[in-house]
Amino acid sequence: MKTTDAHKSFIKSPYRSIKFNTYFESYEHFFSKYRNQNITFVEIGVLGGGSLFMWRDYFGPEARIIGVDLNPNAKKWEENGFEIYIGSQSDIKFWEAFKQEVGSIDVILDDGGHTYEQQIITTECLLSAMNDGGIIVVEDTHTSYMEGFGPKSKSFIEYTKKLIDKVNMRCIKFSDYASERRFWSIEVVESMVAFKINKRASSLESELMDNGGIDDLAEDFRYADNPSIEKIKKGIKIFRFIKHIPFAKAVALKLRNHLINRQFSADRYFK
Ligand SMILES: C[S@@+](CC[C@H](N)C(=O)[O-])C[C@H]1O[C@@H](n2cnc3c(N)ncnc32)[C@H](O)[C@@H]1O
Incomplete structure (x- = not known):
């Protein structure tokens, strides 16, 4: 396996963390542009603290690293300079209070309980907290194909498919009522879904444009093979x-x- 910086930070962490090997390429792809900057990073799912140290090493000393977990023991990592919030990621009221205290966020990684309800509520609640240019990555989305994480018809991937429809509803051909503008794009890699925030691009009103060039009066052969x-x-x-x-x-x-x-x-x- 080619070693990425994310993988190096993972190995360097003094506390245990377990990740699939394929994730390190994806972390590099999604997160590298935020390194060594004054960003706010939130990870849902602290467990043994291993990934908090990994992210501190990866993002650098200027980053504010925040952990969220339901287990109150996670508070102990505050001694190591992390900000820790205790609450359930499926609790809308928890997120309201969290957003009030934390303010705006650049990068979110959801590695919490991985139920569909948790993943969907977390995404819905935190989209409004994102800075322009930010990203939300939901990890372990393969649970959408597994038992024990909620009704499959309402899995996180089914929810993502609906959001893909809503992104396309921004086109003027459709009613704006159903369109999605809280994020610009969705990117899917194995076991992860990323929502990228680009406020300018996602607020553009769709319209058809003509470049005013010479009209060749070419015939459209769209249906000519029928x-x-x-x-x-x-x-x-x-x-x-x-x-x-x-x-x-x-x-x-x-x-x-x-x-x-x-x-x-x-x-x-x-x-
Ligand atoms: C997969 S582990 C996190 C692993 C950690 N990110 C790492 O790489 O070392 C999942 C964590 O999510 C927490 N969790 C489970 N359900 C939760 C919920 N509803 N709200 C917040 N955290 C939850 C668990 O207590 C557990 O610590």
Whole structure:
């Protein structure tokens, strides 16, 4: 395994922490830009304190390292210069008080109890606390495919899929009502989902733009590989008067959509 700085910090920690080997690449990918800066980092899940030391080493002395755990014993790590908050990550009121005390946050890593309820409530509660340019990484999201972490239909990954839909609802083609603007993008790697905050980009109003260049009047061949649609298009060209029949356009669009759906040949990729 190629050694990353995150892995070096993990090995250096004087206290125990257990991580999957694949995580170190992902930490490097998500967190490297925040190193050696005056950032606020929050890790949910302290356990034996090992990862607190790892993150202090990795992010450097300017970073404020905050741990959250339900186990009151975790308070002892305050002696080592960490800020520790005791409470449940599935408790909305706990997060309200936490945000009041801690203020805004740059980086969050959720390595807590990994139930869907905990992961979803933590994400929902902490999105409003994020600084621009910040990131929330939810770890061990493979629990979405395991028993014992909540109803699978409401797993963290199912929730993430809904958020992906809502990110796309920012496009002007859809009703803004359902759109998601608290974060800009979602990135998925094995066992982790990251939410990246970019306030400018996520607040942009979607609109169609024309660059004003020369119009080549090129024909769009989008449906040209569907023989049935081509036949209909030819029919409409011959019987131009069809266009003037009330509801003809709506009927033609319905027919077009039906024919596209019928010819769909990518079913095998949904298995
Ligand atoms: C996987 S361990 C954390 C390991 C640690 N990050 C490390 O790498 O060494 C999970 C921790 O989450 C804590 N935890 C479980 N449920 C929690 C909850 N509802 N709220 C806050 N912490 C919780 C547990 O007490 C445990 O210490």
